Amino acid sequence: MIDLLALFALAAAGPAQDAPAPPQDVVITGTLEDKDRGTYRELPFDVPQGVTRMMIDVEGADHDKGVYLVLGVYDPQRERGWGGAIKPHIILAETFASPSYLAGPLTPGKWRLSIAVAYLKPGVVAPFKVTVHFDHGAQAQVIEPGARKAVAGWYSGDFHVHTGNSDAVCRGEPNGKPVPCPTWFSLKAAHDHHLDFVVVTDHNTRSQYGAIAEEAPFFDELLVIPGREMTTQYGHYNLIGVTDFVEYRVGGAPGLPNINAMFEASRDTGALVSINHPEIPTGENCLGCGWSAPDTDFARVNAIEVANGGIAADHGGAFDDGANSGTAWWEDKLNQGFHLTGIGGSDNHDPIDGRAGTSPVGAQSPVGTPATIVYAMELSQAGIRQGILSGRAFIDLEGVHPGRVLDLSAHVDHGASTVMGGTLSRPRGKAIQGKVTVKGGQGNHVDLIVDGRHLPLADGGRVTGEDAEVPFTIKANEKAHWFRADLRAKDGRRVLIGNPIYISE
Known part of the structure; x- marks a missing residue:
């Protein structure tokens, strides 16, 4: 476990000064x-x-x-x-x-x-x-060492959850007075909603880690990953897998000069960098919520929060789609050549109620909605981290559905198959043959996206069984730098959001 964390941190960071030996x-x-x-x-x-x-x-x-x-x-x-x-x-x-x-x-x-x-x-x-x-470094960011499950598989989680250590508020008992919501209720909600892992991401503070250390062992099949929502006037981003202090003030003394210096400051922790709700307009209703950090080096970013539960809760539970959505923002960066894993987070601030009119913080998406399902070699902090870096993950906008899977694979000629998140080598003038694997999605249809364009599929991409494969071809003369698949219901509503396979020529 310790060696894996160190290896993954170095792999993500790229060339750097040699890390000091423990x-x-x-x-x-x-x-x-x-x-x-x-x-x-x-x-x-x-x-x-x-x-x-x-x-x-x-x-x-x-x-x-x-x-x-x-x-x-x-x-x-x-x-x-x-x-x-x-x-x-x-x-x-x-x-x-x-x-x-x-x-x-x-x-x-x-x-x-x-x-x-x-x-x-x-x-x-x-x-x-x-x-x-x-x-010290990456190894020291783990509150609970070891793996909850030591087998490879698809693991469901929520990458964005708040507690009363920042701005989560719920009603106390018996008088219903609004109080900072104890961490326990967020962990219990994750357990009750059948998550395999949850990332606690309070704004800028580190006080939540003590509660996690005390309470997480009670939920002995739930992996609790320490995180932090780095909250600035230019945007919010999560550090996933961090307990050390990282400067969150940006724009000069006493903070750091720019957002890239903030990314660099967290490098030795091995934490993933994931930009949150970048599509939200920044204004007095949500200061700094949209992403506007000048000269952002997206090569230092690992993931984008494509689906945010808070945005959905503000729109009656409907996740944004199409122009000006989180997906459109993400795909624009994919078109610029960046490899960024799309993930989701509930952004929950009241795990007990969360209903408009009764919750002190208004309508909330439940913990675990959306869920991000990650293929990992084990259910551990290192395993989930590497799963996100691999890009083999999808988002379930309806929450956790055990056994539901969206996967993607492709090859050129009769060459080796590349799976979702990987890079496929495509000789110039060659067609790509692929398939979208869907489990638990009968009656829905596959939406194949190539460089942001929606590619028509035979029979409309209809999923005809509980364990189905939908084939596709990207023609030899069709330009493509990446492609991915979503799953949509009969009414066109998105159900699952898939990650890309990237193409090199």
């Missing part, structure tokens, strides 16, 4: 005997400069053998926590920590692990081992 683990071993019963074993260790996350694992407690150990951690100035006998795995970081422990700077210097030998069965000699692991 500090060596500290390993402390020893034994406990009768004389240690009821005493404290103090184990000092050094924390080096530049560490932003630390994991401590203690082996040796074994209740079946009568070995009961209680653990505490002290930094050079203070106690950082006392975790009881059932918490042998401890995570400490600047903005989050395991329950029982305090978040805060990981001050370089002499730290101590204090082991209380609460009970040791007479005659038992108990070996113990302490491993202290240090992280």
